[in-house]
Amino acid sequence: xxxxxxxxxxxVTEMGQEVTLRCKPxxxxxxxxxxxxxxxxxxxxxxxxxxxxxxxxxxxxxxxFSAKMPNASFSTLKIQPSExxxxxxxxxxxxxxxxxxxxxPGTRLTxx
Amino acid sequence: xxxxxxxxxxxxxxxxALVLLRCNYSSSVPPYLFWYVQYPNQGxxxxxxxxxxxxxxxxxxxxxAEFKKSETSFHLTKPSAHMSDAAEYFCAVSDRxxxxxxxxxxxTHLIIQP
Numbered sequence: 001x002x003x004x005x006x007x008x009x010x011x012v013t014e015m016g017q018e019v020t021l022r023c024k025p026x027x028x029x030x031x032x033x034x035x036x037x038x039x040x041x042x043x044x045x046x047x048x049x050x051x052x053x054x055x056x057x058x059x060x061x062x063x064x065f066s067a068k069m070p071n072a073s074f075s076t077l078k079i080q081p082s083e084x085x086x087x088x089x090x091x092x093x094x095x096x097x098x099x100x101x102x103x104x105p106g107t108r109l110t111x112x
Numbered sequence: 113x114x115x116x117x118x119x120x121x122x123x124x125x126x127x128x129a130l131v132l133l134r135c136n137y138s139s140s141v142p143p144y145l146f147w148y149v150q151y152p153n154q155g156x157x158x159x160x161x162x163x164x165x166x167x168x169x170x171x172x173x174x175x176x177a178e179f180k181k182s183e184t185s186f187h188l189t190k191p192s193a194h195m196s197d198a199a200e201y202f203c204a205v206s207d208r209x210x211x212x213x214x215x216x217x218x219x220t221h222l223i224i225q226p
Contacts, residue, residue, distance in 0.1 A: 004155075033213055035213075035214075042217070042218045042219060043202065043204075043216040043219075044216075045213035045214065045215070048212070056213065059213070091155060093156075100146075100158050101214060102158075103155035103156040103157070104155050105154060105155045106154075106155055
């Protein structure tokens with residue numbers, strides 16, 4: 001299996017621009033998670049989906065952030081408009097039912 | 113609410129020495145506990161997990177951890193450190209394995225001295 005796939009691996013953008021991060025979970029997994037990693041706050045859960053339905057988005061920092069999962073094999077995390085404080089590594093993870101969460105390689109976002 | 117505390121943001125040991133990384137948790141329900149490792153510029157890889165079965169859990173790369181309910185701890189150990197163990201280690205807690213999001217500790221950077 002290819003594992004969790006995230007794109008792009010690196011993104012550099014200017015403040016105010018829209019950013020879209022993409023994730024392809026492991027085939028057959030039915031839960032998908034988005035995390036953010038920063039030096040100051042460490043690893044934080046942003047949102048997670050079960051069977052394509054958002055279950056808990058209490059970690060989404062503000063309305064500028066939105067996430068979708070239109071089907072079982074694709075999810076996006078969008079930031080609009082982006083701000084310098086959004087600079088972080090964003091990880092996607094997937095799992096099957098109550099099994100282990102497998103993490104993707106992450107997207108390193110830099111907002112100038 | 114759940115929380116995880118990892119004591120020591122940096123731990124340095126000599127190659128061949130015992131590795132001990134500390135993790136204490138807080139949970140209102142019986143927890144599921146995890147240790148993940150992160151190598152530079154990579155994602156997180158599961159080392160081991162505790163899911164209410166045996167309290168001593170063995171993982172990959174020679175690591176193991178013991179769940180101690182009375183101490184609310186889940187410390188990670190390895191008898192003999194290798195240079196390749198140098199990485200960032202994260203302890204995490206969930207109230208249901210895999211089904212809910214993980215709450216992570218701040219991480220411990222393990223340094224191996226030659």
